[in-house]
Amino acid sequence: MTAVRTMLAACISLAFVVGPVLAQETTAPAPVPAQAQSPAAPLPLNELRTFVEVMERIRTAYVEPVDDATLLENAIRGMLDGLDPHSAYLEPEAFRGLQDATSGQFGGLGIEVGQEDGFIKVISPIDDTPAARAGIEAGDLIVKIDGEPVKGLTIMDAVEKMRGEPGTTITLTVIRDDGRPFEVELERAVVKVASVRTEQLDPGYAYMRLTQFQVNTGDEVRRELEKLNADGDLKGLVLDLRNNPGGVLQAAVEVADSFLDSGLIVYTQGRLSNSELRFSATNTDPSIGVPMVVLINGGSASASEIVAGALQDHGRAVIMGTNTFGKGSVQTVLPLNNDRALKLTTALYYTPDGRSIQAQGIEPDIKVEQARVTRDEAEMGFREADLAGHLSNETGVERPTVRKPAGPERSQDADYQLNQALNLLKGLNISRARG
Template identity: 75%
Template sequence: MTAARTLLASCLSLALVSVPVGAQEPGAVQAAPEQAAPAPLPLDELRTFAEVMERIRSAYVEPVDDVTLLNNAIRGMLEGLDPHSDYLDPEDFKGLQDSTSGQFGGLGIEIGLEEGLLRVIAPIDDTPAARAGIQPGDLIMMIDDQPVKGMSLVEAVEKMRGPAGSSVTLTIVREGDKPFEVELERAIVKVKSVRTETLDPGYAYLRISQFQTNTGDEVRRSLQRLTSENDLKGIVLDLRNNPGGVLQAAVEVTDSFIDEGLIVYTKGRLPNSEMRFSATSNAPAGDVPLVVLINGGSASASEIVAGALQDHGRAIIMGTDSFGKGSVQTVLPLNNDRALKLTTALYYTPDGRSIQAQGIVPDIRVERAKVTVDPEQASAYREADLARHLNNVSGEERPTVRTPVTERTERDSDYQLNQALNLLKGLNISRKQ
């Protein structure tokens, strides 16, 4: 998504990092080379800027105040750099802080601006957008019958915001389908970033929907509980449709699965933008087999985790290619409760891979699909079902067991998750041999 301008927490990382997990490796942070003396300001361009501003003030069809013109100029400077640098007014700055703390208002959807249209990066679990069935890659064409073409990303977000309980209608275009409308009820979105469940005896499911400041602690507690309550044979770590979040949380999650080595490092122009994060010696997951699920909605911090576990050979990555956001944004507070979100570095996996605009390629590609019951299989019989069949000499027999449709769980229709579980079971069989 080269032309996308993303919003929300998937872009936030170094600004919220406090102390790296594990000691930094000696000599890891190298001093930047001496900067050459800054070039003098281009006077011709400054004169042109002043002239353009004066022409707008005097000749534009409607009066425009100087504050508006200067704010627009600042935004223009940042928008011309890359898709993720931005100028945050007080409301946008507060919204970014709220999103990383786990509670904010709206629809629960990560979006980007692509060639004048809104592209869904990922819906967040247990939010109005996720419950309405919005999917990564969906294009939003209209908001309440108003075309989004020509809107800025901030304007589009403002139109989707509103009081909790009020409704908004989005016109969606999904690849290969005709446009359709989805009505969503706005809500105060409280994101629970970590969820666990048991797939089968001995096999755990760990879902991370977003990387918040407390996600690392939640994952560690969940793993400690799972390992103490069960004889764990395998874990599925689900990072699908996880738009990212806080870099420190991604480091802490990875540290829960490996006990040594580099997790991620960043490189930029300034010394304080070059950082290395290493694992500690306490991984609550131990050496339990691990499969990580990713897709096109897995971005930023999700890719840090998947890339590190892949490079260390600690997990098998399954699914489809991730989003490919490998840049680091630092949030720099300004005066008047404003802030600058500026791209300051690129991050690299332990093996030195840059994920920027490439993403994580899964070890085993499994496309999204839906599992359905084969009607022929459902009506099939086995020898043990036949009248007057010969009994097994051991006295044990296995007639056909049919599971009522009402007893099937949501994961029964998740093909990727089923494949991950099957792979873990296969790994356990091979380990016993």
């Protein structure tokens, strides 16, 4: 019991010391809440005694020796795991991986994951990565990694297992739509994510795809908009945020600002005063108010939802697709003094109209499920102008049926949601012209 009392005293001292130390080590120091500073707040002595007693029992009675450092690290992980799915204790490798991911280059499979019922759930695969090429889909549940069950693993442990040297292989056991488990073999690669991609759908109608929100995504969007508007003939834009897992908050603000010239974009609310932030648009709008459709789905999360919610609340764009993921919480990375960090949920996001994104997501203005566009050859048929001996039109213009040879498939030919977005943009322009 002497050892227990000594350790209990150390834990009580620790309760007073940890807060200020963490605040000093953060990149954006956060004040300790008033209730945590008050000396009148009683310490949970019974729980502290239980904690120390459990630790002492493990040290003396567990079948194999366990050092104190390991026990304390496990206790820290347990504290974070018990909060919410997005708070985590980052060991050095995980901390570096997080920094690499937000900079746009990292090693692994290229999937954003969360946790559900003890399994690892795919929020979205990232375009042009091993996971996307292997057919991993948003909503898939990963139940085994290289034959080892993931049940009981923390999300960070699972991520560490999926990372590895480029060129090495990994087998994931996946369940999709309550079906039977199946295996997918993937080859790890250095994942270099180009966060912005554009193409022309039809003359005057452009497509912009955002795969992630990285530190430079806002600048990339502005550059692409300037290119698209260089000739002044841009009639409409489809902004594709489907399967975009989010990323850096500031990047989301900058992207939304690229399509707005005034008004609130997003605000956050938390317990600490510096977690209550408001971000507003500037008076520069490189999109020059061009008609927009934003595509979203269940893989659109976090920063994607901020952008979609802001454009929806301001009436700047028509939001089309299916409901988003619903991750409306803010994670702050708090570096510690041993190359480790806490990723801690510190606030919630709200759209300009005060809607909480958390566990609700963004509901589209026009709900369109994903499908594949196929041409009905029976619709081609024949026309009057194809009939022998038909009467001529007095204008001299006749349009017989022309069967064009199959050409290269365009993006909108294979993607029903994109096809519908393009049709809507054309309709909006026709209405404008006639109005």
